[in-house]
Amino acid sequence: MLSAMCLGGVTKAHPHVFVDARTGFIFGSDKQLETIKISWRYDAFTTLVLFETLELDQDKDGQLNDADRVKILEGETNWPKDYKGDIYLEVLGHDYPLGRPEAAAVTLNANQIEVSFDLPLSQPVRVDSTPIFLRLYDPFFYFAYTIVSAKASPDLPEDCEAQIVLFEPTAAESVIQDKLAALGREDRPEIENVGRLFSDEVQLTCG
């Protein structure tokens, strides 16, 4: 996906790829957040594009075989150095460093490819009542992420809560966003921050 579609950048101010994303959190002892679970389900058209660009399903049985899965995961989880998976964890107002994908898997359901993996935190973080934010967004908006609720997320520790807050512009906000959107297209300011404003987020708190 990256090699095939994430070319250029600034010209891609409208999305081509739609992703339904699911998130989960794995805790160690004492409410220490250790790992984030992510899954990306691509839209049906992008799935067709992936089949075509990666030359999947050579036997034309409509199913993925092991070779297909290897090809997909190579592109999806062997990230270039400067790519962070469009995944941003904010702890106390700062971007928190994350590791690289582990335990990756891929499935094909209802003609949609879904990739899932674990992303360990560089250091576990103790979660308290100050929310930690997980946001998924492409600063160039070539990929449009929507966070949907997880089918079966790992159990959170007692008193902990992960709440999906879908992006909804209010009238007052949207004036600022109009201006930011206009800037983002032509002048490219603090683009990371612009993307952040438009994204869905998961707020994680404990007791």
Added chain:
Amino acid sequence: MWLRFGVTVFFILAIAAAVWDIVPWFEIQRWAVGEQRTFQNVMAGALRGIQAGNPQAVWTLCSATAAYGFFHALGPGHGKVLIGGASLASGATLKRLSILTFLSSLAQAATAIFLVGGLYFILQIGSADLTDLTETWLAPASYVAIAAIGAVLIFRGARCWYQISHVKQDTHGCCGHSHGPSFNDVATLTSTRDAVALIASIAIRPCTGALFVLVIAARFDAFAVGCLAVVAMGFGTAVFNQIVATSGVAARRLIGLGARDPKGMQAISATLHLIIGFMIIAISVGMLLP
């Protein structure tokens, strides 16, 4: 002259800023993205239908690509910058602009068809390389061509201002508002040469969405259906650009109301050439930068 130039620029920019503020850009774009997502999925379903040999799927696909073309065009893109700019600065009639808009969208569809037909089938170039080629070479080429058109507009606007300030005998027009033969024939977009340049600069770069529809259709042994669908997509894009062109012409008329005499109209037209020329260059250079 400079005072008059300054007043004209201020007047035009003030109107532009007022109009820009009224339009809820963000809501429109959000809505368009949602619609695009819907039609993108319908396209995928229809392509699978074609693979399964369902004849109805051809029409589903063409309607979906037409709608996709329309909504995708709502995002920022190279064609609109030029069509919008041309409709503002040029003296071309709405009818002429409409024809140009449709021809440029169809030419863009034709580029996609020739690219996939030629490179994918004959040279066996994979679709990943095909999009690579489009983004690495054709997109920048298109922006360079568009920037060049911006430079031509600036040149014509500057020349017209020069004439306004240095040629005392009036009644001669410039910048497309000539009555009778003008001494320099600078009417933008009224010549075939201008029209071809505009169409070509848009058509150099095909839409990646169109390329993907074609390669997927080819994979399902239905390249002809893919071509039909891409032409439908071109029509969808053209319908949207038609709205842009109409707004451009309307805005030009609105700005023209500020002119008190033919000479004022010339000054406005020359100024529009300059402003639009600079805007087109700024946007295309912005797109070219990494």
